[in-house]
Amino acid sequence: MQKRTLLAATLLLALGTAAPAFAQTKLRVFAGGSGQRPDLMRKLFDQYQQKNPGVAVEMETGGATSELQRQYLSTVLNAKDPAIDVYMIDIVNPAQYYGAGWLEPLDAYLGAPAAALKPYLPFYASADVVDGKLAAMPAFADALFMYYRKDLLEKYKIAEPKTWDELSAAAKKIQAGEGNANLQGLSIQGAPIEGAVCTFLLPYWSQGKDFNDAAGKLTLDKAAAAKGLSNWLGMVDAGVIKKNVAEVKTPDTVNEFKAGQVVFAVNWGFAWDRFQDDKDSKVQGKIGVMPLPAMAGGKSATCVGGWQWAVSAFSKSKAESAKLVKFLASPEASKFLAVEGSLLPTYAGVYNDADVVKAVPWFKDAGTVVISGRSRPMSRDYGQVSDAIRTTTSAVLARTKKPEEGVAEIESRLRRIMR
Known part of the structure; x- marks a missing residue:
């Protein structure tokens, strides 16, 4: 048992991931391709692990385009494979994934859509809500x-x-x-x-x-x-x-x-x-x-783009996955992605944050455009x-x-x- 634990820790470190001590829950996240900056997402996962030492977050990437990523996820989710707990999808896709029964509505974990999405840019109230259910949460905007x-x-x-x-x-x-x-x-x-x-x-x-x-x-x-x-x-x-x-x-x-x-x-x-x-x-x-x-x-x-976090309907750790998504969609995560990767914030206030404006000066003008976005x-x-x-x-x-x-x-x- 001791050798197996040591080996698991070694493998996680080899993947560039700090191994949480005594991790009890393992979550696997599909974080898209290079355009979705998986390097920065990995840093957010590491931050989450530090705050939640009982959770280990593994990351999977792939697909150079939204279409290729959708094809891959379609294969996995059609098979009702529980291997992936959380995944990133294009802003145009929540209705498709909800209709196929591939995602877990988040209302039971994060609250009713109106309250859960109130702090975000206005267009998310339509982009991430399907049949009155909270289908996904904002990752970053475009x-x-x-x-x-x-x-x-x-x-x-x-x-x-x-x-x-x-x-x-x-x-x-x-x-x-x-x-x-x-x-x-x-x-x-x-x-x-x-x-x-x-x-x-x-x-x-x-x-x-x-x-x-x-x-x-x-x-x-x-x-x-x-x-x-x-x-x-x-x-x-x-x-x-x-x-x-x-x-x-x-x-x-x-x-x-x-x-x-x-x-x-x-x-x-x-x-x-x-x-x-x-x-x-x-x-x-x-x-x-x-x-x-x-x-x-x-x-x-204006026409909005960007990416959303969704929880798989086939995850065996839905509550913990929803908790991770809540963190990934937080103002702190949005600010981190803006400063480190010039990824557009999902909150209006973050566009005028002093650290964000210093790192990405044009975001101060961008905020007045994105606020009028429609999905x-x-x-x-x-x-x-x-x-x-x-x-x-x-x-x-x-x-x-x-x-x-x-x-x-x-x-x-x-x-x-x-x-």
């Missing part, structure tokens, strides 16, 4: 931001635009003044990728419209949706957005803005470090962040929802479908899915 060339707006004495019409006018003024044929006014993602779902939703939401109700039922306003798509096409015709926008992917926007070829760019939080820190960036020290513009008479809204359509069949929106949006931007035709197609496909 959102689409409007990055812009601060130097160029200052040069032409232009204030941050509040509407898409104002942005179009500002972009045209700067493009004309710079006389650079390669300078784009605005870069958005129009390729049939997940980003195109947000490209569809941004102008739609900013008209005060909802895509689905609290139960996940489709509430699409077709006229507003067509107006939003027409907004993008109008900016293409004005020379603000480039003509091949239906081919633009997330990395394209990043690389072109970084090269100084874009005035305004819509992209995720990770892009800031690329713009500011990459050695080949031509926009270092010239970047601003502002809320996304709205349609005339509307209100700014993508809640559905147990999100993959089908995403496919319908992104492929059709790309087709409209490629002008193979008219806006009204594309919206009618989206509604027809989703009416059967989002009942």
Whole structure:
């Protein structure tokens, strides 16, 4: 027995994990791939072990993309395998995992959803609640931001635009003044990728419209949706957005803005470090962040991303797993991930924390954007929802479908899915 205990301790140390003395409960956590910073998650697990010496937390990683991670978890959870106790999932997936019976609702352990999620950013009240149950807890946030060339707006004495019409006018003024044929006014993602779902939703939401109700039922306003798509096409015709926008992917926007070829760019939080820190960036020290513009008479809204912690329905240690999740979703954990990894906080107050602002100065501006975040359509069949929106949006931007035709197609496909 003594040799076995010593061997177990040695193995844990070899994995870079301090072995808790007399650990009685072992929890295995799937912490995603490199994009979810498992190196920092391991440090949080170590902190938890120190506070809870009766618990040993083992970490599993894998999958370079959200899709690959989902495929792996689907295999494990479909088999009702109890090997994984806690796992990380994309913000679009709680409804899918809940519907499949793969996650343990957390109400019995952390309280009713309204109370449990009250301290967090507002959008979590819809993103992490399914059928009135607390399906998951926030790990770290993400959102689409409007990055812009601060130097160029200052040069032409232009204030941050509040509407898409104002942005179009500002972009045209700067493009004309710079006389650079390669300078784009605005870069958005129009390729049939997940980003195109947000490209569809941004102008739609900013008209005060909802895509689905609290139960996940489709509430699409077709006229507003067509107006939003027409907004993008109008900016293409004005020379603000480039003509091949239906081919633009997330990395394209990043690389072109970084090269100084874009005035305004819509992209995720990770892009800031690329713009500011990459050695080949031509926009270092010239970047601003502002809320996304709205349609005339509307209100700014942005598309949120990020990751959530869920407890497996097949875990043999559900109560202890929920306790770990509560720690991982705490303000202290959120601050740690912000300072150490520039991961967007899940609490509004953390964005203005002195230590966070010192480590990541742009988060002070980021907080005003994320507060207006909205989650993508809640559905147990999100993959089908995403496919319908992104492929059709790309087709409209490629002008193979008219806006009204594309919206009618989206509604027809989703009416059967989002009942």
